[in-house]
Amino acid sequence: xxxxxxxxxxxxxxxxxxxxxxxxxxxxxxxxxxxxxxxxxxxxxxxxxxxxxxxxxxxxxxxxxxxxxxxxxxxxxxxxxxxxxxxxxxxxxxxxxxxxxxxxxxxxxxxxxxxxxxxxxxxxxxxxxxxxxxxxxxxxxxxxxxxxxxxxxxxx
Numbered sequence: 001x002x003x004x005x006x007x008x009x010x011x012x013x014x015x016x017x018x019x020x021x022x023x024x025x026x027x028x029x030x031x032x033x034x035x036x037x038x039x040x041x042x043x044x045x046x047x048x049x050x051x052x053x054x055x056x057x058x059x060x061x062x063x064x065x066x067x068x069x070x071x072x073x074x075x076x077x078x079x080x081x082x083x084x085x086x087x088x089x090x091x092x093x094x095x096x097x098x099x100x101x102x103x104x105x106x107x108x109x110x111x112x113x114x115x116x117x118x119x120x121x122x123x124x125x126x127x128x129x130x131x132x133x134x135x136x137x138x139x140x141x142x143x144x145x146x147x148x149x150x151x152x153x154x155x156x
Contacts, residue, residue, distance in 0.1 A: 058074070059119055073121055079115070093143055097126070
């Protein structure tokens with residue numbers, strides 16, 4: 001992952017820590033496309049998330065052992081979800097992955113990352129970025145990002 005231009009004419013390239021990638025924002029609001037991810041990052045995210053959560057599938061939590069494609073995540077969807085979620089600060093998990101996947105897809109369409117984000121893709125990204133994730137029951141999880149920033153980008 002590399003840094004893109006983040007305002008005031010400054011730009012940086014190189015590796016970032018998980019913590020830096022998870023919160024590149026300021027008090028005035030999150031930057032647009034602050035962190036750029038590539039397919040290699042998505043593959044690493046999928047490997048780490050599925051190792052940490054063995055029941056994670058492309059549809060969310062709850063691996064269907066009879067579906068041969070259950071672990072076939074969308075690389076493009078994971079890249080979009082990583083880029084979207086990396087803009088927001090962490091907080092206690094409370095927002096549904098199902099709702100956030102729709103917001104990530106909308107945001108991606110508006111920002112030249114035109115790819116559908118699946119529930120599993122979004123969960124993979126959240127786990128990789130170190131965001132708080134809580135699974136209660138069913139395929140969805142609650143993800144801890146600050147809703148104030150979600151609303152700010154959803155209104156664009």
